[in-house]
Amino acid sequence: MASPPPSPRWFAVTDPLAINPTVVAVIAAMAIATYLTKAGGLWLLTRIGVSDRVEAALEVLPGAIVVAVLGPELASGGLPEWLAGSVVAVVAWRTGNIFVALVTGVGAVIAFRAIL
């Protein structure tokens, strides 16, 4: 660990297998923080138990989260994304096949971006 201090690390990396202990510590903290979010919601519900009201609230969560992710994504897009999104909706609705819907949608967005 005798690296010269004047050289900022992000210009000095040469070894692709370099492992910096500080970087590993930050990555470990990121991994723990992320796992807490992934496991925490379910863990908490199992511990505190759930009333009928909470169960009703949880039932609307999947759709609500999907809409909450989707709304701003679509709002920040333009006409090609909106049209391709409509294509995905129609194909998903008619076929019920997510793979067909995704492939058609990605094809549509490429086409609409080229045309519009």
Add this chain to the structure above:
Amino acid sequence: MSTTDEQTEQDVESIETAASTDDAPNAVTFDRAGIRAGFVTCLPVALGVAGYGIAFGVLADQAGLSVAEVALMSATVLAGASQIIAVELWADPIPAATVVLAVFAVNLRYSLMGAALRPWFKHLSGIRVYGSLFFMADENWALTMRDLTGGSRRGAFLLGSGLAIWVFWVASSVAGVAVGGVIDDPATFGLDFVLVATFVALAVELWDGASTAVPWAVALVTALVTTEVLAGQWHVIAGGVAAAVAEVVRRD
């Protein structure tokens, strides 16, 4: 304490009873077939995720992370948006507290997503539940909700689909560092649209008639307003919580 515990047990029992009207007890499976189904279903989506992985690898390379460090981060954190934000915040010395807090805030939505799996995961053992949750990402959570709400009862679907995401995410992150700036924009191949397309298809799948309209409208408006006011991923939490509160109020 004991009264609280009794109350909790009663609540849990009432839910088990309510759930068992349409579920046989312990009807959720956890087997190799479920893992396989999840993995195969998720492959086309994982290919899209790889587009983001390459973008992440390129950014991480620019931030000064080595291939080994990038592989370690992708393999242990496994949360795309938060990793991209983390390497954007990267500096020398590393602002550790800021990075970890940003990662936590961006990923808070996972606690709601995980909670939404409860009707099925409550039938599974702890190690299966908490092992599977490590592999939960946006895309495979969406596919899993679609599979489970469709009545498959495949408890291993999240793990299988998550393994597909994990393999492609780690490999594409490493590839991103290696190729550097060759493909620095996922938009080139329309790959940036995969996440939106996945969620549109899922929304169609989850639409449950008029009763869905009010909570969805609340979620949509809240998310759109929040995204104008707050940076990051808070709109997801805000939209989900607002819809849940609206539903509780509506049922009273």
